[in-house]
Amino acid sequence: MDEVIAKIDDPEMLSQIEKLIPFHGHPSTGAFIGLQILNIARRVLDIKDDERVFVICETLNCVPDPFQIIWGSTVGNKGLKILDYDKIAVTINKIAKPGQTHVKGVRIFLDPEKTVEYPALHAWYMNERKVPHEEAISELIKAGDDVYTWDFVDISVPVKAKKDVRLCTICGESFISNDGSDICKGCS
Numbered sequence: 001m002d003e004v005i006a007k008i009d010d011p012e013m014l015s016q017i018e019k020l021i022p023f024h025g026h027p028s029t030g031a032f033i034g035l036q037i038l039n040i041a042r043r044v045l046d047i048k049d050d051e052r053v054f055v056i057c058e059t060l061n062c063v064p065d066p067f068q069i070i071w072g073s074t075v076g077n078k079g080l081k082i083l084d085y086d087k088i089a090v091t092i093n094k095i096a097k098p099g100q101t102h103v104k105g106v107r108i109f110l111d112p113e114k115t116v117e118y119p120a121l122h123a124w125y126m127n128e129r130k131v132p133h134e135e136a137i138s139e140l141i142k143a144g145d146d147v148y149t150w151d152f153v154d155i156s157v158p159v160k161a162k163k164d165v166r167l168c169t170i171c172g173e174s175f176i177s178n179d180g181s182d183i184c185k186g187c188s
């Protein structure tokens with residue numbers, strides 16, 4: 001893997017990878033894809049280092065990790081939302097300014113029409129054979145932005161409603177009721 005990483009000439013990406021690998025636990029093709037997506041979003045949305053970023057990741061697998069460790073967009077701080085669609089696609093937007101109801105975001109996905117040009121990566125993506133992550137990541141480094149497609153999207157800013165906290169009539173524990181129900185989701 002070190003040989004593969006040595007091919008990266010961008011010092012910023014190298015320092016991102018240094019943070020990402022121990023966070024994720026091992027080098028991973030999916031986590032590297034997430035990192036490339038993060039860097040495309042940063043460029044096209046002009047995201048500064050200290051800006052709060054919201055991320056919607058359409059898979060639970062590997063791809064969410066760079067957004068957590070590099071941007072601090074986590075599930076707990078609501079910076080990261082997971083849609084369990086098993087798709088390699090991520091939508092990113094900066095925090096809205098006060099009073100803004102809509103904000104510009106970008107949805108970026110790994111495009112199979114483009115990965116075709118990179119046989120090992122494409123074989124990994126389509127699960128045609130077992131591809132070692134060194135091989136897939138090596139092609140990702142070669143490809144750079146070439147294998148991604150993105151579109152700008154209009155994102156509506158969620159309105160913060162007061163939390164409706166109730167005691168569940170079955171278990172007696174407190175919970176936030178989102179639909180006026182008196183029974184918590186664990187009991188219903």
Ligand SMILES: [Zn+2]
Pocket residue numbers: 168169170171172173183184185186187
């Ligand atoms: Zn309950």
